[in-house]
Amino acid sequence: MYHNRPHVEDIRAMKKRGETISMLFVTTPDEAAAASEAGIHMLSIEGRFFDAEMREAAGDCFVQVGLPYGGWGQFNGRALAIAEDYLRAAFYYASLGGDCFYCSASYDIQKALCDNHIPVVGHIGLIPSYITWTGWRAVGKTADEALALWKHTQKLEEIGVFAAELEVVPDRVAQFLTENSSLVMLGMGAGKHADAQYLFTEDICGYGKNHKPRHGKVYRNFAPELERLQAERIAAFREFRADVDSGGYPGPEHSVAMDDGAFDTFTAQART
Structure with a gap:
């Protein structure tokens, strides 16, 4: 089954061809299986939800596994703090069939993963694990903030990151970043010019308990x-x-x- 799934080069090729990538955040095997059956290109699955059953359910979807950041989650009973922790977690999830790995840690940790040939997905814009510095708001609406996002993008590209979640940034800035970087931009609230359109299953199916984001769209209302x-x-x-x-x-x-x-x-x- 592994060789039927896309690889990083296939996802990059989709960007080069201008093909928009569909991406969903899922938390259960049923959600993963439904996404696979529906032909969704990419799935985002937090490490705490990812196991052999989830990989099997995901079928031919390209799976991004979220590495827990600091106090946001644990791997083997401990918070990830240093590069070695992240490497161990990434190699473990790779052994289960993870295709790439989300990491919002420091540049040196992301580089350590890249140097070990691990496909890394960074984060640009509204980054939940850094929320104390920005608050829950769009990032990049001023020229200074937009320039900071561009410099961040260039740094991620420099250290070998292959993609980035591009979250809640102005659509014009998202277009500039997408068109001027080799990073595969996984847009969430970043307008139509990002390489991928990324939503949470709970928003699409209408059963989310959290605040509904501006970019969320309900396609079915499962809540009742x-x-x-x-x-x-x-x-x-x-x-x-x-x-x-x-x-x-x-x-x-x-x-x-x-x-x-x-x-x-x-x-x-x-x-x-």
Whole structure:
């Protein structure tokens, strides 16, 4: 199956040909399998959700595995802090079939991954793990901020990063960065000129609990059905609890029968 999946060179070729890439953030095998069946090009899966089952469900999708950053997640029970930590995590997830690895750590750590021939995806614009420096807002609306984004892009390219999540930046700035860099720009709220259009499954399916971003678009509203299913789940659990309390479960039909003679022989021998 590995050789049926795209490689980095295939994703880069799509950028060169001007083909827009579809990308989804998924958290369950069912979501991954649906994305694969629908022909989605790329998936983003956090390391804590990525395992052999998820890789199998993702089919021929090119999978970006998110490496946990500092206190945002753990790998093998510890936060990732130094280059060696990130290398261990990346090689582990690669062994499970990860195709590239999101890393928002420092340039030196990203470079260490690149120097070990690991396909790295950086982050430009609104970076959640750096949110204390910017707040939840678009980044790059002033000339100074846009220039800082361009310099960041150039630095990522210099150290060998092959792609970057381009999040909540003005569409004109996104177009400039996309057209003037070899990085594959994975746009989320970055307008139509990014190389990829990247959304969260929870936004597409309408069951997100968090703030709905400006760039989010609901294609189906699963929320009422999921609420109904949860209510039915709770009702079933309550009925089970009541059945256990009353002795109604288990009944004879739920138990394994034994011939009387065999049981009598067993108890007689057990007591000798």
